[in-house]
Ligand SMILES: Cc1cc2nc3c(=O)[nH]c(=O)nc-3n(C[C@H](O)[C@H](O)[C@H](O)COP(=O)(O)OP(=O)(O)OC[C@H]3O[C@@H](n4cnc5c(N)ncnc54)[C@H](O)[C@@H]3O)c2cc1C
């Protein structure tokens with residue numbers, strides 16, 4: 001069977017690309033071995049953010065005395081009902097993608113595992129497909145470190161299938177996955193312990209930001225063990241037991257459930273790339289140029305599998321880059337992308353561009369404008385004053401280098417800075433703008449009045 005385009009994976013890039021190529025008259029084959037929509041829809045963003053929303057409702061319901069709101073009686077959290085709501089959201093989204101692909105007369109959907117036979121040929125079950133161009137969008141999966149392989153562990157996928165709230169959830173890994181699950185399950189009622197071998201949580205952030213996140217979690221009675229070394233796990237009948245060292249002191253904890261949140265690995269090992277001339281890097285990511293072409297120019301790699309981003313918006317942007325170069329007048333490039341993301345703990349962490357360490361490493365002379373969230377009137381009124389806002393400015397050009405916001409509304413507020421960075425406008429544009437009172441955003445112009453030299 002011959003196609004103009006073969007797409008492997010229905011993730012955040014593959015699906016819109018299939019629709020776009022088909023709309024432009026191309027004959028498209030798309031192959032999916034799992035659930036339509038990939039990680040974000042089925043086991044990532046959508047389900048976890050639905051759980052984060054339920055967890056926040058539970059937290060507010062239990063903690064509103066200071067706001068003059070009390071509840072007579074017990075607040076109950078029903079994980080079965082939370083899961084049912086999540087399942088409905090996921091199903092709607094996944095089935096919408098399936099229907100859109102199957103209903104398109106220019107798209108042929110294949111169910112099964114794709115494998116490259118050569119640079120132009122892909123097999124799926126008994127079908128052999130040939131493509132003018134081939135697009136790889138196979139995503140990533142949880143990294144399972146060897147010492148935990150024989151324990152009864154959960155991942156982001158299986159945690160979302162639980163119907164009973166764990167008594168004591170042990171989370172290995174203090175990054176995005178670990179922290180989002182730790183806080184949500186604590187709020188559902190589990191005892192939660194986080195173990196990380198690093199010396200701080202979310203270690204890609206400034207040290208004071210990691211410290212503030214640690215405090216937020218401690219305030220909710222989450223036990224955090226940083227610098228955990230020599231972690232040894234053993235499986236009990238209804239427990240997972242750990243011994244480890246923290247700064248020379250031996251620790252022992254017994255959990256009812258173990259979540260591994262120790263990073264992700266690309267799905268590139270079992271797709272027959274050894275039969276092609278596509279190059280991988282040392283970690284198994286597919287090497288791409290700024291138009292997402294691999295070392296074989298008619299084979300592209302998009303999304304988590306290329307190691308150029310690990311988020312839904314970066315995968316979707318990969319689609320936009322490929323589509324613009326193939327079909328649009330305006331050409332886009334990976335080099336134009338400014339890194340940005342949020343971690344959906346509560347309050348959220350949001351980040352764009354460089355942090356302090358990256359600026360110093362590059363030897364850029366910079367200024368820092370910052371404020372604790374406690375200075376934000378709206379945060380005070382809401383009673384949610386944890387965190388801070390930081391914006392880095394290049395001293396020579398007045399351009400914004402990056403920003404980190406940790407606090408209520410941070411995931412939305414950061415977009416003022418993201419848009420200014422894309423516009424390439426100096427920080428003085430936001431400084432002189434009038435923002436609405438009382439919002440969190442209103443403090444951004446104020447804090448930009450007094451940037452200080454970064455030592
Ligand atoms: C718990 C969790 C929460 C997250 N939350 C967020 C968030 O809030 N915001 C955010 O931006 N990002 C979030 N992410 C990251 C985000 O989910 C991913 O970056 C995004 O889904 C990547 O999409 P993708 O297009 O690379 O591939 P995926 O969505 O992973 O899709 C790849 C698809 O390819 C299929 N496939 C793989 N191999 C084959 C094969 N050989 N043959 C056929 N099909 C194959 C898979 O079945 C899958 O459907 C989260 C991730 C996790 C794990």
Ligand SMILES: NC(=O)c1ccc[n+]([C@@H]2O[C@H](COP(=O)([O-])OP(=O)(O)OC[C@H]3O[C@@H](n4cnc5c(N)ncnc54)[C@H](O)[C@@H]3O)[C@@H](O)[C@H]2O)c1
Pocket residue numbers: 145172173174175176177178180195196197198202203231261262263264309310311341342343344
């Ligand atoms: N809000 C979001 O956008 C969001 C949410 C969840 C996941 N994601 C994506 O998923 C990816 C994976 O997230 P993650 O949290 O699994 O990875 P991560 O890389 O963010 O964090 C992994 C943590 O585990 C620790 N670790 C690794 N191996 C360990 C070991 N053997 N023992 C003890 N600690 C160990 C590391 O020190 C690190 O702190 C992220 O990079 C992100 O792109 C995004």
